[in-house]
Amino acid sequence: MRYILKQMLNQRDPLDLVFQALSDPSRRVMVERLCRGPASVSELARPLAMSLPAVVQHLQVLEASGLVRSEKVGRVRTCQIEPGMLRNAEKWIIERRTTWERRLDRLGDYLAGQPESPNDRSE
């Protein structure tokens, strides 16, 4: 796990870290929970079938990606979502989808402008 974290930190593009962070189902559960409001580490751990140190390691991956930040006050570490990186990931995907849909539209326009083939005629 520490090795994976090291590998992740060696990568450059922030999107690498965000998509990597979201590729784990436990981390997605943590992000889902934090989108509903701040939570302590033990609150984050509650629905997950894993040890607290394992949850802390996942939290470190989320913090390294910029999706989450946490602050320790007294003995309690409180975690919050950082919506900016989630928006960047959404933006990247939407741009790809838009490119793809525009291509489909152009293809549709092109096909609509083509003369009918004999097989298409209904009479």
Added chain:
Amino acid sequence: MRYILKQMLNQRDPLDLVFQALSDPSRRVMVERLCRGPASVSELARPLAMSLPAVVQHLQVLEASGLVRSEKVGRVRTCQIEPGMLRNAEKWIIERRTTWERRLDRLGDYLAGQPESPNDRSE
């Protein structure tokens, strides 16, 4: 609970593979290219500073995630985007963002309904 059950059954969530596939910058370049239209493996390799076998390995990750499919006709393998999985990833992120924004709205409504504190008064 559903999450724990899934873990027990050792099923991998398709989103794990999609976000994992998108966490690599070369694979994102390949997805960007394929959103502009189908391409052969050597066309995909052109902007990437890596060997053809390395590109084929990345292609295998993209195909395993369901983001891309490819078909070999004669000696040429042609790759195409599969938009469904990209849509699933987008949907997951948008749902999280919506949850987060609704929470902010509720917080705003709550604060707007609170009596002003003496410090906020301008007169």
